[in-house]
Amino acid sequence: MKPQRQISVGIFSAPAVRMHFLQAVTCAGCRYEGRYEARWQAGKILFDGQLRDEWVFTPVATPTEGFSPAVFDLSDVVIGVDFHWQRKEVQRFAGALKLIVEGERITAVNLIGIEDYLRSVISSEMKATASPEFLKAHAVISRSWLLAQIERRGKVPVGRPEFVETEDTLIRWADREDHLHFDVCADDHCQRYQGLSRLRATRADEAVLATWGQVLTLDGALCDTRFSKCCGGMTERFSTCWENRDYPYLAPVADRPADGGPDFCDTADEAVLSQVLNDYDLETKDFYRWRVAYDRHALAELIRRRSGIDFGDEIRALEPLERGASGRIWLLRIVGSQRTMTVGKELTIRRWLSESHLKSSAFEVSQEGDRLVLTGRGWGHGVGLCQIGAAVMGHRGYPYTAILAHYFPGSELSVQ
Ligand SMILES: [Zn+2]
Numbered sequence: 532m533k534p535q536r537q538i539s540v541g542i543f544s545a546p547a548v549r550m551h552f553l554q555a556v557t558c559a560g561c562r563y564e565g566r567y568e569a570r571w572q573a574g575k576i577l578f579d580g581q582l583r584d585e586w587v588f589t590p591v592a593t594p595t596e597g598f599s600p601a602v603f604d605l606s607d608v609v610i611g612v613d614f615h616w617q618r619k620e621v622q623r624f625a626g627a628l629k630l631i632v633e634g635e636r637i638t639a640v641n642l643i644g645i646e647d648y649l650r651s652v653i654s655s656e657m658k659a660t661a662s663p664e665f666l667k668a669h670a671v672i673s674r675s676w677l678l679a680q681i682e683r684r685g686k687v688p689v690g691r692p693e694f695v696e697t698e699d700t701l702i703r704w705a706d707r708e709d710h711l712h713f714d715v716c717a718d719d720h721c722q723r724y725q726g727l728s729r730l731r732a733t734r735a736d737e738a739v740l741a742t743w744g745q746v747l748t749l750d751g752a753l754c755d756t757r758f759s760k761c762c763g764g765m766t767e768r769f770s771t772c773w774e775n776r777d778y779p780y781l782a783p784v785a786d787r788p789a790d791g792g793p794d795f796c797d798t799a800d801e802a803v804l805s806q807v808l809n810d811y812d813l814e815t816k817d818f819y820r821w822r823v824a825y826d827r828h829a830l831a832e833l834i835r836r837r838s839g840i841d842f843g844d845e846i847r848a849l850e851p852l853e854r855g856a857s858g859r860i861w862l863l864r865i866v867g868s869q870r871t872m873t874v875g876k877e878l879t880i881r882r883w884l885s886e887s888h889l890k891s892s893a894f895e896v897s898q899e900g901d902r903l904v905l906t907g908r909g910w911g912h913g914v915g916l917c918q919i920g921a922a923v924m925g926h927r928g929y930p931y932t933a934i935l936a937h938y939f940p941g942s943e944l945s946v947q
């Protein structure tokens with residue numbers, strides 16, 4: 532078996548971390564097995580009676596061939612942080628555990644091989660019943676995306692020169708460089724990762740094994756293969772969501788067969804949706820087209836709470852100023868009774884206009900009496916692969932290479 536590249540994944544942050552070492556681990560010459568707790572104390576981590584800046588617990592056993600075995604459990608891991616679903620659970624992990632201090636909390640970081648990580652990501656994001664070709668396509672883009680992020684790390688200009696923060700304009704976005712101390716986080720912000728906890732999909736394992744090391748490239752460079760739940764009919768440009776630049780392989784794509792027909796992601800087929808969405812995602816089925824109505828006063832209060840900015844006691848208008856190829860708004864003027872402000876990009880807009888996250892920023896605004904109605908399409912940023920669309924393609928028998936060629940035009944499959 533080829534050796535796996537090691538990556539670091541931020542799992543969660545809390546004042547205390549409860550862990551259960553299922554097999555012996557070592558740290559600074561000591562050996563631990565069983566249940567322990569670490570606590571944040573005066574800027575350090577208290578564990579086993581000692582205060583340190585960081586702790587790294589490495590399995591004693593030598594690595595096995597192929598995928599790695601379980602090493603530890605973490606309790607009270609919050610998943611879906613800040614999204615419209617949220618819950619706590621015990622999660623199980625392979626690899627090593629690193630505890631670091633971030634602010635007044637401890638962050639648990641999992642040090643793990645990339646193929647072990649992908650196996651988990653694929654099985655967390657999708658159900659075991661997903662078609663093999665869809666899973667293989669996802670394995671390739673998850674791997675490419677991750678390596679592209681790691682490659683990019685440290686190359687992004689410090690201080691965010693493209694952010695705009697003035698009295699009447701606020702343009703910013705969230706991306707990978709938010710993480711200083713690890714490669715990726717375990718949440719939807721990067722890719723949902725739940726360790727070994729949801730590993731019930733042998734097909735996910737097969738997809739990772741069948742595509743071991745495969746990535747998408749363009750002219751020899753790794754592709755930054757973004758993906759989201761549902762494009763809504765057309766995929767979006769990179770610059771609508773992140774920095775002001777675009778990539779040829781992320782050119783907007785009409786999400787339908789070359790010879791016409793309905794959009795791939797325009798499906799209500801339970802058999803397909805249940806392949807892609809976890810139970811808690813299935814709670815929300817109106818992703819291709821959706822509608823939200825707000826009372827003007829309630830909306831002012833919501834935006835004040837979400838943004839910290841007081842627009843007055845009512846929102847008079849939401850005016851889309853700039854849209855991307857899919858219709859996603861990246862610049863929105865919010866007209867309040869006391870203040871008017873222009874805001875972007877798409878994620879900031881989605882955060883401000885919902886208790887958790889608005890499904891997408893591809894919406895039209897209309898007035899119904901004292902209410903503002905948002906009629907939208909798609910779920911997520913819409914850039915790159917559309918997961919629902921790709922699942923439909925896989926279900927219809929397209930090979931994974933065709934799925935990748937559809938969403939990432941001009942890219943090539945290479946082995947790293
Ligand atoms: Zn992240």
Ligand SMILES: [Zn+2]
Pocket residue numbers: 761762763764765786794795796917919920
């Ligand atoms: Zn789509």
